[in-house]
Every structure is written in C-alpha cells, then in structure tokens.
C-alpha cells in the first residue's frame with residue numbers, strides 16, 4: 387500500500403472524506419493529493435513522485451513554491467511577534483501597494499479568503515444602495531457564502547421569458563429564501579442582462595462578475611459587452627463589482643480591469659495577492675467603501691483580518707510582481723504554453739481549443755469554436771478531458787479537477803521556466819497521442 391493510501395485511510399477516521407476541504411478530494415485520484423514539499427515550479431507527493439505543478443494551489447501560489455522573498459517576509463513577521471487583531475505600519479504600506487496597482491482601489495479592507503471578500507463586498511453594496519438583490523452570471527463563482535453561490539457548477543437552469551436563468555443553489559443547506567435575492571443571467575449576452583437590470587433596478591444593489599471567468603477555464607468578458615455592462619450599471623444606480631480573486635495580478639498588476647480597460651466600482655482580490663498566504667481584499671470607490679465601520683455602520687471585521695504574517699508575505703509578493711520584466715516572463719511562458727498546446731491539438735488531431743490569459747488557461751476538448759459562456763463550456767467532452775488530465779498526472783504533470791460539468795482553470799507560476807513548459811508540452815503531446823490511439 388502506498389504511503390498516500392495509508393494516510394487517506396487514517397485521515398478518514400476523523401476528517402469527512404479524508405480531507406479538510408471538499409475541493410481537495412481529487413476525483414481523478416479517488417483521494418486527496420498528499421504533498422510532501424514544493425520547490426519553485428514543482429512539488430513532490432508523499433510517495434516521492436515529482437510533478438511539474440500546473441495547479442499552483444488553485445492559482446494562489448503565483449510566485450511558485452518556497453519563494454525566498456515570501457519565506458523571508460514570514461520570518462520577519464514572526465520576529466515582530468504573532469500580532470493578532472492589531473494594526474502595524476505594514477498594513478497601510480500594503481494598502482498603498484494595492485491602490486497603486488488596481489484602478490478601482492481607492493479604499494481597501496482586508497479579509498482572509500476570497501469567500502469573505504465577496505461576501506463583504508456584497509454587504510457593502512447593499513448598505514450603500516439600500517437595495518437587497520444581487521445579479522450574477524451563470525457559471526461564475528464567488529465563494530461559498532449563501533449570497534451568490536448559485537448556478538456555478540450546477541446543471542443548466544431553465545431560461546425564462548424575461549431573459550434570466552432559474553437560480554439553482556450550488557450547495558444543500560442554503561435557505562430557499564436566498565434565491566429570491568439573486569438574479570442569474572447568461573454571460574457575454576447584453577440583451578438579457580439589460581432586460582434583467584431594467585426589471586430589477588429598484589431592488590438591485592450590485593452586479594458581480596468574474597471579468598475573466600477562470601472558473602470555467604478561461605472565459606473573458608467581451609470588451610464591448612463589458613463597457614455596456616459598465617454603462618448600464620452607472621445609469622441604473624447599481625454597484626458593479628469585479629470578483630478578481632483569480633484574475634487579479636494574473637496578467638498585469640491592475641488585473642482584468644486594467645487588461646480589459648473597464649473600471650468597476652468595487653473589486654475583490656485574493657490568491658495572487660499574497661502568493662499563497664491566506665489574505666484577500668475588498669477594494670472600491672471612497673464613497674462606497676465609506677459605509678464601513680468605524681466611519682459608517684456596515685461591519686466587516688475579524689480576529690484574523692489582516693494577520694501580520696499574511697500582510698508581510700503579501701507585501702513581499704507584491705514587491706516581486708512590481709519588478710520590471712515580471713510580466714514579460716509571464717507573457718513569454720503563456721505564449722509558449724498556449725501556442726504549444728494549440729499546435730499539439732492540431733498535429734495530433736485532437737479536437738479542442740485552449741483559451742489563456744496571463745498565467746492561467748482553460749483547455750476545452752471536443753469543441754473547436756471559442757467558448758464564451760457556461761452553456762457553451764458544458765458542451766465540452768469531459769470524458770476525453772478526464773482521460774487527458776489523468777494521463778498527465780500519471781506522467782508527472784499535475785493538473786487538478788473538481789469533477790464539475792465544465793473544465794476548470796490551470797496555470798503556472800512566476801518560477802516556472804521555459805524548460806518546465808517544454809517538458810509539460812512533451813507530456814501533453816504523449817497524452818494526446820495516447821488518446822488519439
């Protein structure tokens with residue numbers, strides 16, 4: 387019996403499903419991945435197998451494993467002491483760095499996770515507008531609170547006459563009442579969006595979206611569509627929130643809002659914000675963010691909010707990201723990987739397309755037209771994709787899967803090299819040829 391199978395068996399005694407988080411159970415492996423250690427672009431599992439990492443902690447370890455600057459910052463934070471529930475000079479320095487990079491970030495409130503950040507952003511928008519409803523897009527994921535966890539990875543909801551999609555909760559345990567506060571529309575289609583906003587504008591506090599929806603691989607908002615969404619929100623007194631938990635810093639320091647050239651009223655950041663430590667941020671216009679206590683009466687707080695270890699690690703991460711040439715390296719790897727996979731699809735005759743922006747991408751097998759929304763993403767050949775992912779994992783190229791209806795995102799870190807990418811492409815070619823055979 388392998389060491390990881392032994393650990394899995396032992397873990398199930400007290401951990402449900404043998405894991406601390408449901409998403410850590412990897413359906414490809416039939417158990418969680420047990421990691422021994424990581425270094426740069428690679429990690430080793432508990433049985434000593436080496437992997438090139440194209441999961442990168444679900445996009446959190448943007449600077450790779452064991453980055454010396456992040457490690458050093460954590461050591462410095464420990465020297466200051468485990469400061470809990472206290473402000474330091476580092477907190478405002480970090481906020482300054484975010485404001486410098488992200489267009490909509492006039493004011494910032496820190497949180498610990500993406501889920502907390504989107505939950506807080508929605509509360510702030512509700513307080514600011516005095517309205518209760520939230521509009522979200524089919525397939526977009528905004529964390530696991532009850533406010534917006536609808537139609538992310540569920541079967542397709544019915545299309546209704548008013549252009550909206552029937553809300554379907556992604557988890558049991560969400561009160562039916564929550565669905566009365568959510569409006570779901572298809573992505574990248576302006577007509578149903580405009581109709582839904584017209585119908586609900588008096589009750590609608592916010593529109594929340596992933597401007598590049600990596601949660602179904604990589605589906606960017608069409609630029610013209612996004613400008614129109616921006617205009618309609620402004621005209622309707624609705625707060626536009628970009629959930630940039632995954633897209634933030636992924637392709638440039640300003641994230642998808644800089645890349646697509648549309649500035650929202652608020653945004654949420656996590657993952658690449660801290661390079662792997664638990665930290666997130668709610669950012670937005672001063673007038674909107676001023677509803678927050680102690681200035682206003684909207685409470686977003688917490689014992690571990692802005693924990694010094696995370697803040698100092700995140701300062702180190704942001705310092706690295708701001709170095710000249712940082713994104714030249716990301717862009718060069720992205721081009722090599724995505725062009726490489728596209729060429730391999732063509733030479734091996736596997737039907738599929740790759741869509742990638744910055745350091746993350748989606749691979750859509752079984753379709754040949756660009757994928758622009760959740761409905762199209764569900765048309766992929768998931769069976770072929772599972773065979774592909776499993777083939778890669780067996781050969782030491784780690785890609786994760788959550789067992790959803792649509793492909794998920796994969797990506798590399800800043801510590802990946804052209805050699806890593808070429809090695810990964812070699813594995814991908816072998817697996818494509820196996821599938822073809």
Ligand SMILES: Cc1ncc(COP(=O)(O)O)c(C=O)c1O
Pocket residue numbers: 444499500501502504527528529530596601629630631632656
């Ligand atoms: C766009 C988006 N929003 C929110 C979340 C939730 O973040 P967390 O897992 O840190 O709670 C995620 C997580 O993947 C995400 O991709």
